[in-house]
Amino acid sequence: MILYDHPASANCLKVRILLRQLGLSFERVTVDLFSGETRRPEHLARNPDGRVPVLELDSGDVLPESAAILLYLAEGTPFLPSAxxxxxxxxxxxxxxxxxxxxxxxxxxxxxxxxxxxxxxxxxxxxxxxxxxxxxxxxxxxxxxxxxxxxxxxxxxxxxxxxxxxxxxxxxxxxxxxxxxxxxxxxxxxxxxxxxxxxxxxxx
Ligand SMILES: N[C@@H](CCC(=O)N[C@@H](CS)C(=O)NCC(=O)O)C(=O)O
CATH class of the missing domain: 1.20.1050.10 (Glutathione S-transferase Yfyf (Class Pi); Chain A, domain 2)
Structure with missing residues (x-):
């Protein structure tokens, strides 16, 4: 998986914490928050709202929004109850x-x-x-x-x-x-x- 990320973003930190706690390996790609890189066409194609984090799955599907990513990754694990x-x-x-x-x-x-x-x-x-x-x-x-x-x-x-x-x-x-x-x-x-x-x- 690829995490489109920024090291100073706590929205991205949330996802890094969970990926590591689940023992999942991932590649980090930093998207510069300060140069307009988040609003370039290639990033807008990953997230129509032009922000990080975005998780790219092994299938190539991309998932933005920290809460959506956390819920997706936590499905079927102790980090998300089923009741x-x-x-x-x-x-x-x-x-x-x-x-x-x-x-x-x-x-x-x-x-x-x-x-x-x-x-x-x-x-x-x-x-x-x-x-x-x-x-x-x-x-x-x-x-x-x-x-x-x-x-x-x-x-x-x-x-x-x-x-x-x-x-x-x-x-x-x-x-x-x-x-x-x-x-x-x-x-x-x-x-x-x-x-x-x-x-x-x-x-x-
Ligand atoms: N609701 C989103 C917020 C994401 C967000 O605001 N990301 C910031 C970094 S913390 C960002 O990408 N800012 C760059 C921009 O708005 O162009 C989430 O929880 O993932």
């Missing part, structure tokens, strides 16, 4: 991650790391507000030991992506005791590797 309600809990947190966590924390982190806060302070404040609110909701909803219940699932993998690096967005996960303990439990799951790299590009 309808247990599975729906995983979906609940995956949708929450995409609707609240990612648009808040991922965008605020990106703006902070590339130096775009001063240019668009209202946008940054709004995204950070949404990100902090999502941390409060997660703190309230987290059950012990994992977000969807007794076992580690792809909902934990997805939420880990932007929650663990929320301080780079200007939020502070260590203010939330349940989140802090949960991050430690996720990092202690077998085969877990966090190789997220810093963003080095700046918007000058």
């Amino acid at each position: 309808p309600l247990e599975r729906a809990r995983v979906h609940q947190w995956l949708f929450f991650e995409q609707n609240q966590v990612e648009p808040g924390l991922a965008v605020a982190r990106f703006m902070a790391l590339v130096g775009r806060v001063g240019k668009h302070p209202e946008v940054f404040a709004d995204r950070l507000r949404q990100g902090r609110r999502s941390l409060e909701s997660l703190e309230r909803g987290l059950v012990d030991p994992f977000v969807a219940g007794a076992s580690y699932t792809v909902a934990d993998t997805a939420l880990y992506g932007y929650v663990h690096c929320a301080s780079e967005a200007g939020a502070e996960p260590s203010e939330y005791p349940r989140i802090t303990a949960w991050l430690g439990r996720v990092e202690a799951t077998p085969g877990f590797v966090n190789d997220l790299e810093p963003i080095t590009w700046t918007d000058s």
Whole structure:
């Protein structure tokens, strides 16, 4: 399989974590987020929305969207329960991650790391507000030991992506005791590797 990827993207990190935890081998192809490469025709053919991650299967089929990739890879594994309600809990947190966590924390982190806060302070404040609110909701909803219940699932993998690096967005996960303990439990799951790299590009 080929993962169209960027080392500083936590959306891509989610997929790298699961591929490694499943023991699947994959080739990484970096798509440059900062030069327009994501919007070139060859990448738009992989993902009509022009973003990473995109997973190319051995069949040649391509699958964008981190949550869709996680669900596809986790099918039939302990990372995705088969019972309808247990599975729906995983979906609940995956949708929450995409609707609240990612648009808040991922965008605020990106703006902070590339130096775009001063240019668009209202946008940054709004995204950070949404990100902090999502941390409060997660703190309230987290059950012990994992977000969807007794076992580690792809909902934990997805939420880990932007929650663990929320301080780079200007939020502070260590203010939330349940989140802090949960991050430690996720990092202690077998085969877990966090190789997220810093963003080095700046918007000058
Ligand atoms: N909902 C998507 C979001 C993917 C996304 O926003 N990817 C960013 C990197 S973290 C990207 O490719 N940005 C480049 C662009 O928008 O051109 C997912 O979860 O996979």
